[in-house]
Amino acid sequence: NAGVTQTPKFRILKIGQSMTLQCAQDMNHNYMYWYRQDPGMGLKLIYYSVGAGITDKGEVPNGYNVSRSTTEDFPLRLELAAPSQTSVYFCATSDRPEVSGNTIYFGEGSWLTVV
């Protein structure tokens, strides 16, 4: 049982490049989330999904896109990478809405540097 799997773990991008952070879960959870965590800024919600085919913006969605074609997968797309997107990205899942808090399971994180 892998839980929440994120790939890649580390990536260096050049300004203007695009990439996709992959997230897969095997817990059959409906709710999935993408967070970014910056030093001194805390965890910020980028996008979330309440089920296959349904996505919505979080606090900091600009510069990102998501899709949710299956229950298992929730990729995060960065278009035209900017240095401000240098961060650690966490994918997470829950069997209840995020605000329940106590059922959020995080992936191991993806460290992204934009130069």
Add this chain to the structure above:
Amino acid sequence: QKEVEQNSGPLSVPEGAIASLNCTYSDRGSQSFFWYRQYSGKSPELIMSIYSNGDKEDGRFTAQLNKASQYVSLLIRDSQPSDSATYLCAVKGAWAGNNRKLIWGLGTSLAVNP
């Protein structure tokens, strides 16, 4: 005022001591409160959740909630070096449109010295 505030630390305690971590929040309507532990380079993991005023104990951890004063704390008894981590406070906030937000503090870094 930040919505959820924590002292960034580092908080340094000797092994075996009680570590006390505090969190204040601005929204009086908040109802649910959570403590997550995050080791360096790792993802957050839930330690405790608390919903009612008073204390909630789980092993060496005790969460304390005081809604009138708008603070929630986490006590770690018999602190161990393995408790050294950043502790994140998360609060279920007020309605924003059709959704409630889960608001995260910046975390308090704890160092337990052998």
